[in-house]
Amino acid sequence: MRVLSRHLTGLVGLGLLVLSVGGCAGLRADGGSPTAGVPRPTRVVLPNGVVLVVQEHRASDVVALQLWMRVGGRDEAPDELGLSHYLEHMLFKGTAARPPGSIDRYIEGVGGTSNAFTSYDATHYDVVVPTAHVRGGVELLADIAVNASFPPEEIDGERQVVFEEMRLLEDDSDKFLQRRLYETTYGDHPYGRPILGTQPLIRGLTRDRLNAYYKKHYVPANMTLVVVGAVTPRQVRPIVEATFGRLARTAPTRPAVPDSTSLTRAPRVDLTRTEKQAYLGLAWKTAPVSGADVFAVDLLTYILGESSSAPGRLNRIVRDREKLVYTIEAGYGAWQKGGIVSVLSRLEAANLDRAERAIVDVVRRIQAEGVTDAERERAIVTAESGYVFDIETAEGLAKAYGQAETTWTLDDELAYLARLRTVTSAEIQAAARKYFGADNYARVRFIPGAAR
C-alpha cells in the first residue's frame, strides 16, 4: 500500500542504515482486525455529518487525534492531479488565527508529533499529544479543517518541496517500482494516477484553484475525527461538539469513481535505470476492500509471503530453492474501488525471465493444488499478530479505525479477524483461480544500464 507522507522520517542514521520499503504487508496497511480484550470504540455522528470515533486506550499518557477526510487522489479531475496531496502539505502551514510555523512549534513544544498522509481514497492529519493537550489538539484540527489561510508565499515555497518529493520517489527503487506498477496496472483509472501530481500541473497551480478544491471537499460530511488515548468518550465529546460540531452543514460532493475491473490485457513496461541490480514487479487486480473476497485474498497474500523474512511460498521456492532473487515480497492494497496484489523482487538481471516464470508457477500451483491447513493457520496467526502489534500505540489503533470509517466500515473492521478465521482453504484456492491468471498481470522491470 503506498501512502505518501508529508515528510520522510527515519530514513537513515548511524548503525541501522536500512532504507524501509514502502509498506506492503497484507491488508494490514488498510484495515485491522480486533482481538479479544479490545473494547469497542464509541461512534457518534454529529448533526452536521462529522463522525466522531473515540476509544479509551491507557497504554501511555498521550492521545492520538486523527482527522480523516474522504478525499484523495482518486477525487481529482485530470487537470487537478496532485491537489489532494498539495492541500495536505498546506494545512499545517497556518490558518487565519495561526501564523505560518506556529502550528509545528505548538505541537512540538508540548512534546507531541504531527504528520499527514494522502492516499487514493483518503487524506489524514495525525497528531499525538500529551493527554493534558487534548482540547488544544482538537481545536487545532477543527481550525485547519476549514480555516486554512494558504499564504501565497507558502504556496510558492511548497512547490519546490513537492518537486523534491518527486525526485526522492524516483531515487528510491522500491517506491518507484510500486508507483510504476500502479500506473501500469490501472492505466487511466484514477488509481493509476500520480498522487504527487505532475510537474506542469504543480508549476501552474494557483491559490484560487487550491482554495476551491479545499472548499469543495473539506466539508463536515467528509470528516471523521478519531480520538484514541487516555481519555473517555464523555470527556472528548463536548470538546468536539464545541469545535467540529459548529461547522456548517454542507452536502457531500464526492465524485463517483468506477470500480476497477480485472485486467484484460497484460501491460509490460521495461525501464533502464542506473542501479546495478534489476527489480521486477508483477501485479494482479483483485478484490476491493468492500468485496466479499477480501478475506481470502488477504490470507492468500500472507501465504505468498508478505515480507522478506516471512515464511511464504515465494521466499521458499523463488528465493531459497531456485535462488533466483535476493528479496521477494507480496503485498495487498485493498482500496475502496479496487484491489491489487503485487509481487516485488530484487535480483540479478540475468534471472529476470526465470524469476517471472517461477513466480507465476507458484501461483499456478496454488490454483491447482490449493494451500495447506498449516499455511492457512499461519496466515491467520500472522494477521492477528499484525493487528495486536499495530494497536500497541494509540495512533496505530486510531489509524485502523480512521481507515475503516473512511473507506470501509467500523463494523467490518471490528469483525475482521473473526471473518478471517471462517475462510476455508478451498476459498483461498478459489480466490487464486478467480483473480490470478497466467497472463492477466501487469509487469514492470527496472533493467540496469548507464542511461536514465
Next chain:
Amino acid sequence: MIRAAVLALLLLAALPGGVARAESVTRERLPNGFSVIVRENPLAPVVAVTLLVDMGSRLERPATAGISNFVHDLMIQATRKRGGTELAETMANLGGKISAAGDVDYSGIRATALARFWREALDLVAEIALEPKLTADDAAGSRDFLLSRVQRRQDSPSSRAFDEFYAALYGAHPYALPSLGTRESLKRIDHAAAVAHYRAFYRPERMILAVSGQVTAADVVLAARRLFGGMPAGGAVSDAAIPPPVAAGRRVVVEQPAQQAQILAGGIAPALNDADHAAVKVLSTVLGGGMAGRLFSELRDKRGLAYTATSYYDPVREPGAFVLYLGTAPRNAARAEEALLAEIARIKTQPVGAEELGRAKGYLLGRYAMDRRTNERQSWYLAFYELARAGADYPERYRRAVEAVTAADVQRVAQRYLARPTILVLRPK
C-alpha cells in the same frame, strides 16, 4: 503557552510509560555472567525479546568489516535442529518475527510474538544463539545476499552519502566502517573466520537478554536460567581501548546518478555517557529536530532550498556523529550548502532564545517518551542501556540533564563540536 507545555511534559516524565500501567523491571545476572532483564507490561497480549551481544563493527577492522553482521545472517540460516524454512515457519506460527543482525555497538537476535507463545519464542531465540548450524554452504549464500545488499546501498543516493560521510568523518576509527561490511571485506571473510568470530563473542559475559510484554518476570527468569545458565563462563570482557577519532574537517564530493543531491555536514560528538551528551541532543533538536527545527523551518519552509532537512545524533558508546542532513534539487545544492553553513555559524555566535530552547526540549523529551511505548522498543532500550553500562536510572538522568541544558550550553557545544565541520556532498551526475 510554551511554558505550560514544558510543565505538562514534566508531568508526563513523572509518570514513565503512563497512567494505568502496573509496570516493573526485574534484573538478574546469572552466575556465568549472563544478564537477564524482564519488564512486565500487562497492557497488550504481545511479547518482545532482545538478545544483545557485545560485538559489532566497533570492534572490527577494514579487513573484517561486516563480520558481526555476516555471522548473524549465517546463524539465522539454520540451527542444528531446524532449517531456515522451518525456523521462519515456526516463528510465524507464534504470531511473531525473528531477525538477527550485527550493528555498530552490538549484535544480536530480536523476536516478537503473541504473548501466549512467549516460552516458545524464547526457546527459539536461544536455539539460534546457542545451536546455530553455521555450514560452509550457508556461508556462501549469506555472502551473496550481503553483497547484493552492499550493492543496493551503493545504488541508493542517501545510503551511499551517509556511508561516505562516516568514512570521511571517522577516518581510522572503526565507526568509519559500514556494519554491513564492504565488497572487499565480505569477499575475504570465509566460513572458518565466521565460525571463529561466533565462538569468540557468544560468551555469557557479553550477552544481555531483555524481555518486555505480557509475561511474569519470575517465569521468564527461570526459563532464561534453564536456557542460558549452562553456558560456560569465559572470563571477563576486556576489549582493547579504541583511540578516539579525530575529525579531519574535510569537504568531500562524490558523484552518482540520482535525481536528488545530498548534503551532510557535522562533527564528532560525545558518547552516550559523556556529560555533554544532553546538550548536543538539544543542539541537534534546535537545528534539525522536527518541523519547527531551524533546518526545516528556515531552509525548507521559508526558502524551499531542501526537501529533507533534519539532523541525526544517535547515542553510541564511542564518540558519536552529529549530522545535519539535506536532500535537495541539484540546482539548489550550492545555495543549500551555503545556507546550512550559515545556520552552523549562527548557532555558534548567537544564543538560542528561551522559547526556541523550550520547544526543542519539549520535542526531544516528547519523542523520547513516545519512542519507548512499544514492547519492542522497550526491550531494545533495556538491553542497550545495560550493554552501554548506562545504568538502570539512565532514562531519568537523561531527562533531568536535558531539562538542565541552558542556551549557553547549546552555544558552547556548538562551538566545540562543530568547530570544523566535515562536509559530504553527493552530486547527481
